[in-house]
Amino acid sequence: MTEVALQAVELVRRIEGAVSHTLVNGIDLAVNKGEFVAITGPSGSGKSSLLYLLGLLDAPSEGEVMICGQPTSKLSETDRADVRLTKCGFVFQFHFLLPEFTSLDNVLLPMRAAGRMAEAEMRERGLALLSSLGLGEHASKRPNQLSGGQRQRVAIARALANRPEIIVADEPTGALDTASTEQVFSILRDIADQGQTVVVVTHDPALAARADRRIHIVDGKIAEITERGGGELVCEAAS
Amino acid sequence: MKLLFNIAWTHVSSRVRQTLVGMAGVSMGVGFTIMMAGLMQGSQIDFLRQLVDTMPHITVEDERRSVPTQPAEQEYAAVQMSDIANVGKRTGIRYSESVMSSLRSWIPGDVAPSAKTTAIVNHGGARIGITLSGIDPRREVQVSKLATQMREGKIDDLSRAPNGIIMGEALAEKLGVKTGNTVLLVGGQGVQLNSTVAGLYRSGLKRVDESQIYSLMGPAQVMMGQGGVINQLRLRLNDPMLAQKVAAQVEAQTGYKSVSWQEANADLLSSFTVRDFIVLTVMGAMLLTSSFATYNIISTITHEKRQDIAIMKSLGMREYAVRRIFIIEAAIIGLVGILFGWILGYLLCYGWSKITIFNPLTGATVPLQIYYSLAHYVIVGGISLVCCAGAAYFPARKATCVHPVEIIRGAS
């Protein structure tokens, strides 16, 4: 039986205001351990909003996000931070590396914040991660000395630092050229093949096609789910 | 913690100029505050030392604090008496020798008798009212610094000259007399006495130097018109700060009005309190203002680092940990600033101590008295550090409580 790593139950995110706005409108989703899920959809459909909820960056208005079977809606902000630190790695469209730090120090940041390893052990792991992403000789460079693709790979290495169960990436290749996009995507694919769970938002249908499952979102609802291998599951959005 | 310190260090070290301005602000505040504290306390202590050296620590006079109630008043509620003749009559301290020996047995210091009266010096047409104190030279050295204040002659010379007196230099200058000259003293009873100036002293307190004359007991008692009377006991304590307490005990024991030097100079001391209050307020304001630069720089850094704050929070660093980064930055600025402030403060104090000023109180040109105290450095540094941490806390809290999603949305 496959294990569910990440589950969304009746997830709703509403912005209250003069005109209240529903960003995510009742999403049910279960992602298995080791699965590679792509989320697609038109601009403004709520993909990023969903991802922030799944990555515990944002709190849902209704519903529940379960990480490794644990409900998270009742956690305190500190506990949510701890879950982000150890269970859930986030990769953004923009690399968001700390500009004053070298690649290695950026990768070490989550490990140091968690403080569960000895310094030497952390450095060893950081260097190993960087080498595995083809950045061995760039470890001591700062972000502004790296190319866009390299920065994005450093960001992935940072997301992987604390061996999270789940990697969540919001258009990680959005700002990259074809070659770098290919590289970053195959890295994510490898991560999933090694047993970590990957959820990635992309606009690129070709890339989405390489995921185990493709979830199409329109207006904050799941419009369509496509399993790899041709089988197509259509979930009509309850409207 | 090391991580936070690292991040903090990268922030401040990448803003050298701003950081230096922040540090300079703190240094200035700390330096000048230490200087003010040293100057203020220095001058105060200097003044008090002069005061305490010059004056007896406690004066026991043959007076009561208030007119004793009359038997009739005690007996009948309706009786009220005032303006009663003779109750204010001063008879001297009775059995002064035994009072003194009893005091000597317990007070932490010594006691000497004197006969104090007022007189007028009449010399070459000048008539100046003075206080004449008849003293016992052997006892006097125990209770006053008169012996060390002598500029010409010695206390013992009092007994060598006929009706010898010792007067302040200032008074001698005013009268135009020198040691060996004769002046005429006129007492309240009309008694006139030709006295020889046997010596000159200088206490440093102008009001004493210009109006206090010493003689032996005999001449003073003659001027009073009451032979053999001792009307004042003067006490000198090993610790002048005990004067108030001891004075109260002496008064309780003897029944005579005993005035400590603090009571005698209450007006001066209360003006010190006002001065202290003003100066402390100014110093506090200086320290507070000096931390404004720190507030500024932390505000700027937190603003510039909004994105980094969002990243660190989104990576799972706890909010208070992120906030602590900026407190550490302020502490770095504060600590370095304080260190240089200490040096600056010391140098300023040292510089001031080289400057001499004319002291109208003593009429002498003396170097400014600076009080060096480790406590100044510790307290000023501590307050400044707290100000810096406070200055950092508010912008840091404001910046770190922002939801990371808001910034990430805005940035991508």
Ligand SMILES: Nc1ncnc2c1ncn2[C@@H]1O[C@H](COP(=O)(O)OP(=O)(O)OP(=O)(O)O)[C@@H](O)[C@H]1O
């Ligand atoms: N704070 C907010 N207040 C009001 N509306 C918001 C707010 N944040 C986002 N939205 C709206 O919510 C909708 C969903 O936004 P979201 O960023 O999730 O879309 P997206 O699918 O990621 O789009 P894209 O592909 O362009 O990144 C958008 O229409 C956006 O305008």
Ligand SMILES: [Mg+2]
């Ligand atoms: Mg988006």
